[in-house]
Amino acid sequence: MPLFTPEVLLPVTALLLGIVLHLAHAQIANLPTFAEVAISLGILGLVFWTVFVALHHAEAIAHKVGEPFGTLVLTTAVTAIEVSVIVSVMLHGTPNPAIARESVFSTVMIVCAGVVGLALLLGGLRHHHQEHKREGTNALLAVIIALSILVLVLPNFTLTTAPGAFSPPQLLFVSGLCLLLYVGFVFAQTSRHREDFVDDLVAIETEGHPKPAGLVRSFVLLGIGLIGIVVLAEHVAAVLETGLEAIHSQQTDAIVGAFIATLVLLPETMAAIRAAMRNELQRSLNIALGSACATIGLTVPVVAAASVITGHPLVLGLGPGDSVLLLLALAVSMVSFGSGRTTALTGFVHLTVFLAYILLIALP
Template sequence: MSGFGRSVTSYAMPLAALVMAVAVRASGLSVDVGSPSTRILVGALSCAIMFVTIFVVLDHAEAVARRVGEPYGTLVLTFAVTAIEVSIIVSMMLHGENNPTLARESVFSTVMIASTGVVGMCLALGGWRHRKQAIVRQGTSAYLAVLIALTVMTLILPTYTQTTDPGTFSAAQLGFVSVLSVLLYASFVFAQTVRHREDFIQGQPHGVSVRAAPHENVSASALLLMVGLIGIVMLAEQVAASVEDTLVAYQVTQADSIVGAMIAGLVLMPEAISAVRASLNNELQRGLNVAMGSACATIGLTIPGVAAASLLTGRGLTLGLPAADAVLLVLALFICNVSFSTERTTFLTGMVHLVVFFTYVFLIFIP
């Protein structure tokens, strides 16, 4: 009976999220219309449906991932989550007045959460359960090299260019960097899935079983995965827009940072859970593939997406990080380099990442 209930939930929640999102969008209750009590009720219901759907979508994504195998499986959720983030950021860029730093804050938050929070939890929890865990050094080094190149080009370099104001690119520079970002990420995906697949695949740990889902269930999971993701995108956009309007109304100075971190946290939640599960199952490399893949995809695909939206709509886009955020980013990348320099990780390695993550969260509210 419990299995039947779970099956019904897995089919019903993606559809419920999409229906709820369409209904709320049509009424406008979450943002602009309706009494405060009604908007609070609708917002709470939207959040509840969205969070439940996130877990359901995760199950469908893992079913598809088991069928297609590694390293393709980890790309399924990565591409899906990146599509969510691009959609939310672009929608919120076009919501209300021009908000040139929202994309920067969301991308920065995604990189920090993935490289310090998610990686830290994987290393700490996996190390606590299994004492020591092995990683494929070639694969993690490739992730880190791509991530360093992309983050420096898109989040640090704009502060030092001279054609426009500090923190911004000219139209030519923005287009050039966007093309290079897509090219580098496409090259990385080609290496991960075709040319050097073995660098990203860890041997199956003893005692861990792999269950292959039936073909018909995989087809249904793929369809429900897309439906659920569309619903999550629309609900998250509405919730984030409501939060942004509330913060602006109360004149919160860190509104962009808070909303950016919220967007990143929402869209990364399925991947974070998947990565931690893999680490607890002693599949640390798969967990790192998911976490670091999110950070690379965010830079490689989200920046070009919001850049295209900025160029087409004429809305400003500020990408250069303030000095404090740039220091945190460099620190996170340096720690990743040290952590992945060996083929073994422990609980202590994860705690180092988590300390940097807690510092990042603290400075959001008390800069």
């Protein structure tokens, strides 16, 4: 790969700019509002472009290491971005106890309703109907349901603390359960039940083909790009949060959480849609649903540890309206994948739930 190409220059540029912004934070904060907004918009454009380059390197790694390990690399990398941004925003300025809840909830809704819906709709329109492995998909859904209810619903019914929050021992215990459940899922996906998560056609096509060279380079550039995205996204999210607070928005946490989730899910969204368009539905679902599993299973333990160490409060329980939307998205997902076959109509149903989620952010 030549040195002076977007695949090389963009990750390096994002990292260097992120370091400069971090060092010059005080000077940038003293700029006029319009100048800070203009800089943030330019940074946001660079972040989006770098995200797609990161996706290119992640897909190259996925091709080289095979499935489902390639999908696992992508989901873990994207989750690392989200964890870093959430912790940064949570600890930025005034303590924000609800930002982790909103980010995790937004991720589940965007994945289970938006990304899955779009992938099923576009894949169904091109291929009429698509097949997936119920064993693998049901395992993914079981993990997502257990994690979502434990983290986002159960805190509303505990008695030790105020509704919506766990006590420190409860928080550590639930965080340990989340991590343990995710590790168990990864073990099943990569070894014990690997065949449940691999499309038969993909397995046949890739079997016996030599692995292309350049694996180490792709890993290095992916890591550089992800670190750059994290640092730049922290700056944009902080500016967005400050701006929403300045105009006294009632949905500051929900909007910032949705922004973080949307930004970090871009690579997986594109990868899931591309896989569905190639009629690789199981890989598409592995990417999309696997990101939700990784987000809860890895984000919650890290955020919980940060909360306990720093003493910042953490609110995880959803309100009544969001709880209904969460349960609706999970129930629709269970029904959609029960038969092993999906169509464009299946995707349209998921997108309907996603539009309801968007509506309640705009008009709570």
